[in-house]
Every structure is written in structure tokens, then in C-alpha cells.
Amino acid sequence: MKKILVLGGSVFLGRAVATAALRRGHEVTTFNRGLSGSDVEGVEVTRGDRDNEGDLERLVAGRHWDAVIDTCGFVPRSVSAGARVLSSHADHYVFVSSVSAFQDWPARPIDEASPRWECPSDADESSGTYGPLKAGCERAVREHFDGTVSVVSPGIIVGPGENVGRLPWWLRRVAAGGALAPHPGDREIQLLDVRDLAEFILARVERPSECDLLVAAPAGQATFAEWLALCAKATGADPALVWMDEEFLLEQQVTPWSELPLWAPLRADWRHAWSVSSDAAVAMGLTCRPLADTVVDTWDWLRGTPGFQGKPKIGMASEKERRLLTAWRGKGSGSEETAR
Known part of the structure; x- marks a missing residue:
């Protein structure tokens, strides 16, 4: 059993990660503002804003986790501040980036060796668009977290609970x-089920290592x-x-x-x-369910969520x-x- 802190945890990927972690027998703490959705039953819920240093200090006081899974880091300056605080309170940091962090996407094929956008680790939200800021967040974690770091960059994520739409x-x-x-x-096309991504992320927590992986459904x-x-x-x-x-x-x-x-x-x-390479992720154990299952399950979820x-x-x-x-x-x- 691992002690896991999920930054986010109440919507889509964060919720899928928390659900998968509990099912795999881990102890899960979530940290979010409580504004976007409800937390998964069975997690320890902590409330706070990652942009508030006082909230972060209260979160970590007297605590230590085996791993942090960051599903909602979008601004490098914010991620830097959090990584500094969490550095002595966790052993491993999994940061969920994006295919958009790669300069060549979607104009050219990409793999892990493709260049990222140039964005400093102290950039604020006014310093760029989504992709460059995600690249800056990756640098923020690597610069300010002292333990092992895994960066997971998904392609297009779909499935039950999809909040993009x-x-x-x-x-x-x-x-x-x-x-x-x-x-x-x-x-x-290459559509990745959020539940398959969550399982892949949890595998990185259970076998922690320095890695940098694109994660997409195979061609x-x-x-x-x-x-x-x-x-x-x-x-x-x-x-x-x-x-x-x-x-x-x-x-x-x-x-x-x-x-x-x-x-x-x-x-x-x-x-x-x-044209997003999934070779490295597949070699490390990524498995993807049939797309038909993803579509059916999303339709079932959507019918039960009339206000979406x-x-x-x-x-x-x-x-x-x-x-x-x-x-x-x-x-x-x-x-x-x-x-x-």
C-alpha cells in the first residue's frame, strides 16, 4: 500500500486516479478547493488552494506521502511553489502534462525526444498559452522537487466524466x-480512455522511476x-x-x-x-480497452448527467x-x- 496525495481529485482524470488508487488498495488524500466536483468516497479530503502558500503549509504539516500525483497543474509559478513545499514531504512526484507541451504537435509526428516549448518555471498565466505553460510546469517540478519525478504527457483523453465535452x-x-x-x-484517431491513463499513472507510483512518457492510444x-x-x-x-x-x-x-x-x-x-508515439508507454505496460467500451460507458454516464x-x-x-x-x-x- 502506498500513501498518495492527489492534487485535484474531484473531476475527470483526478477523480479516475483517486478511484483507481483506492481500488488498488492505496491510501489516498485529495487536495482541492471543493469547487469543481465531489471527492471520491473513501479518500481523505483536504481543502485548500494550491496558489495559497498557507494552505500548502497546512496540508503538509506533519505529513509524508510516498507519491504526489498532480492532475491540475497549469501555471508554472504555481507548480513551482507547490513542488518546493512538497519536496520534503513526498518521495515521488507524477506530473500530468500534455501532448500540447510539444512544439511540433500537431504539425509533425512526435515522440519523447521531440522538443518542448520554451517556458520558464516561474512563468505566470499571462506568459503563454496552454501548451507552453504545461512545458513550464514540467520544468518547475524537475527544478524544485528533490525526489524522483515522472512526467506523463497524455494525448486526447476521453471517457466517463469527460469535462471538456x-x-x-x-x-x-x-x-x-x-x-x-x-x-x-x-x-x-487515437483516443485514450481516462481509466486506462489512471491505471498507467498508478503503475508509475507503484514502481517509481525517473521517466518522461507520451501516453496515447496505439495507432x-x-x-x-x-x-x-x-x-x-x-x-x-x-x-x-x-x-x-x-x-x-x-x-x-x-x-x-x-x-x-x-x-x-x-x-x-x-x-x-x-501521430503521437505510444511505443515507450506500451513497453512500460500501457493497455487500452476497446474504444467501443469507452463510447458505451461515456454514453451511460452522460445520460445520467443531464445538466452536463x-x-x-x-x-x-x-x-x-x-x-x-x-x-x-x-x-x-x-x-x-x-x-x-
């Missing part, structure tokens, strides 16, 4: 009976069209998907990745969104989708294909 948006759209879809439908998992067919099967829908050329979508100023979630066009700046909205900028407004469908059909080139 990418897979939930598509599930709802497909369940409603139809939606536009972006060509090419045969483009392979060949599914195509975009196959994934939408899984969404249709899970929801019991029979949608007539209208497959639109990406040139048309870009002409209509559809924003890749967010307005059509997970759509990465083949133009240069998005060409390799799904996702992030504000995720998904296309219904009015814009209707305009696009009208414009596409007006070109005389619309093709409809049932997703089964």
Missing part, C-alpha cells in the same frame, strides 16, 4: 439523428468514421451523416478541433494530430450546422451515409 458533444449530436461529419472518414485504434459508427451504435441512433470536404469546412470558417471536436484537417498545421455542458468553446451551434448543411446541399455535392 468532445466525445459527449458527438454522442448527443449522433443521438439527435444526424450531424455533419468531416472528410476524410478513413483518418485514424490503428479506429478511423473517424468507425468511431462515429460506435457512437451511433451506443446511442441506438441511425443518423444520416453528411460528410463534408475539409476545404468546404475551412472556407465556411469552421474551427478545427473545437467547433467540430477532434476534427484535425490534413493541412500542414494539423496534419499529424494523430462541457467547455464553452466546444461544439458547433445548431444554427451554424443548419447553415452549413444548406450550403453543402446547395453545391449539389452532399453525400449522406448512415453510420452503422
